[in-house]
Amino acid sequence: MNLGLEGRRALVMGGSRGLGKAIAQALVAEGARVAICARNAERLGATALELGVEGIVCDLSAPGAAAALIRETEKRIGPLDVLVVNTGGPPPGLFVDLSDAAWRAAFEGLWMSGVGAIRSALPGMRARRWGRVILITSIAAREPVANLMLSNSLRAGLHGLVNALSREVSADQVTVNALMPGYTLTERLEELQLDVTKLAAQIPAGRLARPQELAAVAAFLASDPAGYVTGQAIACDGGLLQSI
Numbered sequence: 001m002n003l004g005l006e007g008r009r010a011l012v013m014g015g016s017r018g019l020g021k022a023i024a025q026a027l028v029a030e031g032a033r034v035a036i037c038a039r040n041a042e043r044l045g046a047t048a049l050e051l052g053v054e055g056i057v058c059d060l061s062a063p064g065a066a067a068a069l070i071r072e073t074e075k076r077i078g079p080l081d082v083l084v085v086n087t088g089g090p091p092p093g094l095f096v097d098l099s100d101a102a103w104r105a106a107f108e109g110l111w112m113s114g115v116g117a118i119r120s121a122l123p124g125m126r127a128r129r130w131g132r133v134i135l136i137t138s139i140a141a142r143e144p145v146a147n148l149m150l151s152n153s154l155r156a157g158l159h160g161l162v163n164a165l166s167r168e169v170s171a172d173q174v175t176v177n178a179l180m181p182g183y184t185l186t187e188r189l190e191e192l193q194l195d196v197t198k199l200a201a202q203i204p205a206g207r208l209a210r211p212q213e214l215a216a217v218a219a220f221l222a223s224d225p226a227g228y229v230t231g232q233a234i235a236c237d238g239g240l241l242q243s244i
């Protein structure tokens with residue numbers, strides 16, 4: 001299938017490693033002009049060089065950073081057609097462990113970075129009557145994952161944003177969707193120190209995902225043929241959610 005992404009301009013937030021990197025790679029393979037961002041200049045630079053994309057240093061947890069990121073991206077690669085909202089996951093913890101400061105920090109990093117980026121990128125997409133906004137959330141938005149209170153809560157809310165926003169902008173041929181990774185083999189997963197063998201036994205597919213498997217779904221959602229898919233939250237989870 002021709003995804004029609006040749007020459008399209010895409011920003012993948014949080015793209016120096018893991019799922020963001022795999023998505024950026026998939027978009028480049030389809031001929032898109034891609035920018036990625038991350039905090040760590042050294043790793044960002046290495047990934048940008050490896051993939052042949054623009055690397056923009058940005059701390060998405062800083063207020064106003066996402067809007068500045070969109071401005072810088074459009075300066076470097078031109079008006080955005082595709083925005084992939086993605087960043088690091090919030091720290092683990094039970095409800096009893098979490099202070100107001102922890103909730104506010106997670107909200108700033110996970111929610112407001114997305115809101116700021118979408119608010120800045122959307123007017124151009126609407127005016128040009130073509131746009132794709134994809135939020136990388138989590139299966140935790142549908143079924144809570146133990147000890148991930150912040151992620152479980154905030155990502156479920158993001159699905160509400162996807163539903164409501166998709167209705168506001170679909171007449172302008174801009175789609176807004178959430179993509180829910182299941183357990184996927186990235187550094188983030190290693191850091192959470194989960195028991196991979198035990199996890200795999202709970203997943204109908206019998207294994208964890210490769211980042212490229214999620215990236216393929218993201219590339220489709222970013223594509224021209226996906227223009228009638230909007231307001232959805234799509235899982236790439238080896239059948240886990242429907243089996244719970």
Ligand code: NAD
Pocket residue numbers: 013014015016017018019020037038039040058059060061086087088089090109136137138139140180181182183184185186187188189
């Ligand atoms: P990861 O930690 O491996 O990668 C996160 C990326 O975001 C990196 O490029 C990092 O540099 C960047 N980043 C982190 N904080 C940032 C900040 N403040 N400013 C700018 N960039 C920042 O994570 P991943 O496994 O690729 O997952 C991506 C997202 O998907 C995360 O939010 C994660 O919680 C979620 N998720 C992952 C899985 C999984 O199994 N890997 C499952 C469900 C949901």
